[in-house]
Amino acid sequence: MKLALISDIHGNLEALEAVVADARQCGVDHFACLGDIVGYGADPGVCLEYIKNLDCIAIIQGNHDVYAADERDLASFNPLASRATIWTREQLTVEQRSWLASLPLQALVGDDVSLVHATPGEPESWAYVRFHDEGFYAIQAQTTPLCFYGHTHIPMAFHLADGDVDQLDDGAYDLTTGERWLINVGSVGQPRDGDWRAAWSLLDLDARRLDLRRVEYDLVTCQQKIVAAGLPPRLAERLAQGR
Numbered sequence: 587m588k589l590a591l592i593s594d595i596h597g598n599l600e601a602l603e604a605v606v607a608d609a610r611q612c613g614v615d616h617f618a619c620l621g622d623i624v625g626y627g628a629d630p631g632v633c634l635e636y637i638k639n640l641d642c643i644a645i646i647q648g649n650h651d652v653y654a655a656d657e658r659d660l661a662s663f664n665p666l667a668s669r670a671t672i673w674t675r676e677q678l679t680v681e682q683r684s685w686l687a688s689l690p691l692q693a694l695v696g697d698d699v700s701l702v703h704a705t706p707g708e709p710e711s712w713a714y715v716r717f718h719d720e721g722f723y724a725i726q727a728q729t730t731p732l733c734f735y736g737h738t739h740i741p742m743a744f745h746l747a748d749g750d751v752d753q754l755d756d757g758a759y760d761l762t763t764g765e766r767w768l769i770n771v772g773s774v775g776q777p778r779d780g781d782w783r784a785a786w787s788l789l790d791l792d793a794r795r796l797d798l799r800r801v802e803y804d805l806v807t808c809q810q811k812i813v814a815a816g817l818p819p820r821l822a823e824r825l826a827q828g829r
């Protein structure tokens with residue numbers, strides 16, 4: 587089975603459409619969405635309906651999804667995220683917001699794959715896994731040999747073998763090696779690794795390998811929609827920088 591792992595779409599319809607087209611070309615059987623469907627981008631409702639209608643075997647809740655779902659306090663969000671979330675709440679219907687609230691924090695695929703938005707062990711903490719020490723502790727907490735996550739918008743992998751944890755960013759991983767893998771699948775709609783192109787990961791469960799893929803999309807249209815919506819212009823500018 588080939589799975590397309592997509593995460594952190596953030597209301598970027600142009601990037602989502604480009605990623606889905608690339609995944610179809612790669613012959614994926616199903617999709618799995620690791621959260622943050624909404625927030626920052628100009629098309630939260632359209633992206634939500636698009637994901638709902640995609641053949642997803644799992645849809646995980648991200649922090650932006652849950653903050654858009656209800657009226658909880660936004661003190662933990664930076665000013666850009668906070669303004670975008672208030673705007674996003676106004677765009678979504680009551681049904682869409684309760685659907686976001688109903689999403690699970692994690693899911694299992696078979697016996698050996700777990701999916702989470704932020705970090706295994708305590709996904710509700712919305713902790714970030716970016717550096718070696720964070721990956722070291724997170725990989726101990728996962729309960730399956732393979733775990734995939736998003737949240738940081740930076741694709742990377744942690745590999746546990748013989749008690750050691752290595753941090754990798756090759757984007758192509760042989761999952762038959764070692765005891766555990768914890769892999770960030772990249773961000774569809776707001777990459778932050780300096781590459782503006784949409785990111786997603788192709789998981790081949792039969793071949794036991796994962797490949798990060800990058801896809802160009804209609805960045806200009808996406809940026810124009812953000813500005814036209816009255817969202818902070820910085821949210822459009824950062825997309826070109828991949829930051």
Ligand SMILES: [Fe+2]
Nearest residue numbers: 594622650737
């Ligand atoms: Fe995100």
